[in-house]
Amino acid sequence: MPATPPSALPSSDVPQRCDLLVVGGGVNGAGIARDAAGRGLSVVLAEKDDLAAHTSSASTKLIHGGLRYLEHYEFGLVRKALAEREVLLRSAPHIMWPLRFVMPHDPSMRPASMIRLGIWLYDHLARREVLPASEAIRLAGHPAGEPLKPRFSRAFVYSDGWVDDARLVVLAARDAADRGATVLTRTRVTGAEPAAGGWRVRLRDDSAAAPIGREEADGPSAGKSAGGSVERTVHARALVNAAGPWAMQFLSEGLGRRSKRGLRLIRGSHIVVPRLFDHDMAYIFQNADKRIVFAIPYEQDFTLIGTTDVEHHEDPGRVRADQAEVAYLCELAGRCFKAEVSPSDVVWSYSGVRPLLDDEAGDPSAVTRDYLLELERVPAPLLTVWGGKITTFRKLAEEAVDLLAPELGTHAPGWTGGAKLPGGDLSGSIRETGQPERDFASFALAKAALLPWLPAPLLQRWARLYGSRLDRIVGDARSLEGLGSEVAPGLYEVELRYLVREEWARSAEDVAWRRTKLGLRLAPAELARIEDWLQANRPAR
Known part of the structure; x- marks a missing residue:
């Protein structure tokens, strides 16, 4: 078995202190966590449900400038989004x-x-x-x-x-974790207050059921609530409110603040x-x-x-x-x-x-899709993300960390403009041409030649979902038998283990609708078998 990756750290290993705590595991929160971790900052991301469980998996799944926004004279937004299209296409040719x-x-x-x-x-x-x-x-x-x-x-x-929108979020979070961030799903931020020049943030892990483990090492900041959830506190030097539709609610209920902005x-x-x-x-x-x-x-x-x-x-x-x-x-x-x-x-x-x-704007279609980053420095650094769209998530994240960098004492520059998302670097299998579509086709052919025993539909699906990381799924297997049991049609145990170990999957819904789109083809009984397998193979928390 490979070493436990940062994403799968048990909850007892959640740091008690960090530079930045990000509230919200949608595309903006994951993007900010990724950018900040890549600049050497210690980061915790807390998402109350699954990654991309809401808005960020429910888009039209386009990387676009927004042709219709030109009618509303949003030339700046369109230009910014158009410039980002090819940056993103190059970063992850398997999912875009x-x-x-x-x-x-x-x-x-x-x-x-x-x-x-x-x-x-x-x-x-x-x-x-x-x-x-x-x-x-x-x-x-x-x-x-x-x-x-x-x-x-x-x-x-x-x-x-x-773009496969939900996978984009998962890959941004995976990249953040690979760079040292702690990513906590099903972990709600129940409140925060200024403390010692930063924020004392209260977290509640609702993933349930599993024993806490190593309570003695956690100190007074962690404990088990009456309902079986794990509660703890983390001291963060700065806080990011990337709660999307809940941004105003988090300000009012979580921080006791009123906002001048409206959503x-x-x-x-x-x-x-x-x-x-x-x-x-x-x-x-x-x-x-x-x-x-x-x-x-x-x-x-x-x-x-x-x-x-x-x-x-x-x-x-x-x-x-x-x-x-x-x-x-x-x-x-x-x-x-x-x-x-x-x-x-x-x-x-x-x-x-x-x-x-x-x-x-009177017409919902005319409401701006641009974003606003609002930084408050007193009593402690708090950045709230208002609005945004998938196409500009990388640029938004870069600008957000640029704003926070002086508050956190870092001079590291933005780095994501030329970086690949996990699975997007195909150079280990092919000589890349700089044309993402052509490179992915060459990659899929190269993998088919190396893995002739994999059924073509399965290989194509894995190549699309995981890119160069499909090697982590195949592992040492040399035949279909080496992939373990076929838990549902086309879904083998090796893929489920990967999704649990490295992509925070905890339910059949996570697997069938966000990590993959197998839900379109699976019957209720087959989804139930996935759920049973996941419950029988729950990671310790």
């Missing part, structure tokens, strides 16, 4: 790749001249080296036109990127239906209500359709696509595709709450 988007022209929505100007700006606001330029096409006889209603005669095509919680829902087209391009459709909706190839056999923009006034932890949203997405798809799409075709739906800065 270029994607061509087809926008069928509907003269009743926006004039062709406006769209042409918009995609020209989109091409030129930031430098491109990986992504091809936009173009106009005639749909008759083109693969993109085949599945569409005949009323569409031409379209505009441009480039952006696709608007906007629910975005998506549906997944059987595949509607055979090519590998995506669609972006205009709608009469000025919304745009994407239809994207998803997990080989499906099409992902979304998103909605609806004000959400309930608990952000309890969110689901309602019947009206599902009907809206089905109706729009049915207006554009030859194939009819009805709610009965939906094999899965998901919904997330985006915490957007309240800029008093």
